[in-house]
Amino acid sequence: MTPAISLWAGHDTVTVDALTERVQAAADLGIPGVWVPQTAALDTLTALAVVADRVPDIAVGSAVVPIQGRHPIALALQALTLADVAGADRVTLGIGVTHKPVSEGWFGIPYADVVGLAAETLEVLEALLAPERTAAVEGEHLTARITLGMPVAPPGMVVAALGPKMLDLAGRHSDGTVTWMTGPVALERDVVPRLASAAETAGRRAPRVIVGLPVCVTDDVAGARERLAPMMAGPVHMDSYRRMVEAEGIADPVDLVVLGDEDTVAARIEGLADAGATELLANVVGEPGERLRTLDLLARLTRSS
Structure with missing residues (x-):
């Protein structure tokens, strides 16, 4: 049995046009999906919204966006906006806790309880991507009390x-x-x-x-x-x-x-x-x-x- 196959867009796509070309090439080959990392160049979710509009009929995902430096309300809004542009069943939000040198070096966020931060972030994201779009979380790391007004088909999410x-x-x-x-x-x-x-x-x-x-x-x-x-x-x-x-x-x-x-x-x-x-x-x-x-x-x- 062969698993589904997707392609890594790579760290070398540092402009939206370059990323579009990479995704278009994958679509031309008949590859069903591409994944894009978050680097110190493009903002991945913003770039994917442009690319998804330019290149139809191929799934896109982030692999991965660090949760450090992004409140889950803002992250949910970005992901839902991308899903709205792309259409149903095309988007997967991939998130992660990155690594200690990035968390502490880039963002100045301690890595000591990164699992706790991930737990609270996922609790909020799961709630905001659910049909009710409502989160009510008051944790040690973050607070999220909001209902989003975005009645679009939500993206998938992997960690x-x-x-x-x-x-x-x-x-x-x-x-x-x-x-x-x-x-x-x-x-x-x-x-x-x-x-x-x-x-x-x-x-x-x-x-x-x-x-x-x-x-x-x-x-x-x-x-x-x-x-x-x-x-x-x-x-x-x-x-x-x-x-x-x-x-x-x-x-x-x-x-x-x-x-x-x-x-x-x-x-x-x-x-x-x-x-x-x-x-x-x-x-x-x-x-x-x-x-x-x-x-x-x-x-x-x-x-x-």
Whole structure:
């Protein structure tokens, strides 16, 4: 079984026109969705509102917008406005608690009780994206007392969750999770069961499990590994990603790359579905020719699924 396939728009799209071109290219290939990170360049949700209007019939999502620095009322208004522009069933709001260097370095917000902040934020967002659009939350981290006047089809919502506490929150309050640096072993053993259990307890439907990984179709596996090693080594300096690599039981983070010829990559993608992934968020990497081969394979897998 092949999971749904979407594409990572990348950190290098620093203008709305560049992002539009990237999303249009994905739509032209028949890829059903794209995900855009929040960086120090574009405001992701604002840019996606423009792109969704310019490029119809492709799903768009944020992977992810940090909750630090954004009150959930403002975040809900942004997400609902984007959903209004895009139309029903096209938008997923992906949020997360980012990392300590970003939280404390960029925003000056302590990381000590980030799970508590996430819990209150999700409580507000879940309420404001529900049909009543009403939140009444007075917590330790924030207050939200409001009813929104936006009768539009709401976006979906997923949470970047890797550890057990965040997975519990994601399962209880959202449609699922979006991961990074997380392979099939950790997915099947740790992520999916915890998330599914929390969703079931909360009476929610089976959760989305969106798995972000680099993908590269190549005949030069050794050369590709050498080229990609620095990219994969960088995130391991973050505690959450280091734990995921350790949980996977691999010595080198480059082992997480979905890498090889067409048959090998297709088999590994199927393996992610077997581990519980409902969607592969493919970060297409490699040399130009390798990227073209990778996109061609992903498009063919999409057409055949």
